[in-house]
Amino acid sequence: MAALQQCINPRCEKQFAIEEVLYACPACGEPLDVEYDWNKIAPPKSLKHFEQYWQQRSNPHRRSGVWRFHDLLPFLPIEHCISIGEGQTILQQAHRVAPYTGLKNDRLFLQYEGLNPSGSFKDNGMAAAFSHGAFIGAKKAACASTGNTSASLAIYAACTGLMQSIIFIGSGKIAYGKLSQALDYGAKTIQIQGDFDDAMARVQQVAKEQSIYLVNSVNPFRIEGQKTIMFRVLEALHWEVPDWIVVPGGNLGNSSSFGKAFIELHRLGLISRVPRLAIINAAGANTLYRLYEQEGLRWNGGQCDKTLTQKFFERMTAEGRKASTIASAIEINRPVNLAKCLRALDFCNGVVREVTEQEILDAKAQVGAGGLGCEPASAASIAGARKLVAEGIIEKSERVVCILTGHQLKDPNVTVAYHTLEQQGVNEFANRPISVENDLERIVASL
């Protein structure tokens, strides 16, 4: 086949067959990429190439927002690619949310990934990883999850019956919308005493020992599927490249995918300029922000300063510092895709910011008031865009795409608390329910 796996370390670049199940390079320990031999598979000559598929919506592979772009992620023959209808998502111009960010009314676009079958962007990557797992004959697939990866794995397992899903969650915060999905879809659910970073470490051990297929974003095929979020953004903008992509950063799989998408599109001559990338951490889980903006960690042609990160994580362990944020989907202190993310920041001239809990919640309420609800982590992108406009890094007239990573209904508790709880005056955009006696006159008076 004309696709293979390759170590991202430029001094190693060892290659492995697509059929091998690896989550890191056995030689040097660095992550793997999926690479294509474009001499053997002719790439599309222009992005307009994909418009021919719009007429073929009765074909599930053409309808899928992931497999419609198979020509740019051809690691399996299309007949082995599994679809449950992922990627039917929209890029919505958000003129009602734009003023909050400080952008001109027609400059803000929200990529609404909450419309995926399991309600988050994770389905883009899961379609690809699940297909690969099934292709190599795995019978069990596992992940550690703050909630959405497990919901996504569970729905693919339930819909197809091809693999048993096993999920590892921490004992702390998990949004009930997400947990309810995993339970409903029949995932074997292991709740370990620890946080996400602990669950992540354990699931990697278990997957290795038990040869269970791992679908966290250390899996390079997840990254392939998530590239298509960017392809759909471009598709919605008539193949014009926006000025900025703003995305919340957790395990940094999404930002890594976006960077890889633009690297490849540029290399293939399918785009002539590259958008800037802004990755937004929650202040309570700000490893990337600290390393990139404060400690100056850079991709550096693949020679990242390993001692810097090592010291950073040692200090974190010594201080017993744990990730803590209401945005549970990005409550991660040890992001597994750090290296690939640095590559993305390098290629896309990126910036990283952190936002507070209040900034996240207020931004979320504004997204909701604009009619496209999202979960807290997603709103970090809006809060981050607002911050970058205020700093003058993003100009008011630039075209900005924020990724709404997960659906509003994933975490209703946070939303209801914001609108109802005491803290009068703190939640600037609270829409309080009005309590009134069961009496017509009083009801009318309260309207």
Ligand SMILES: *Cc1c(COP(=O)(O)O)cnc(C)c1O
């Ligand atoms: C997983 C997730 C994120 C974080 O994405 P990474 O790729 O891990 O950085 C953000 N928002 C939501 C809703 C998620 O489910």
Ligand SMILES: [Zn+2]
């Ligand atoms: Zn290597």
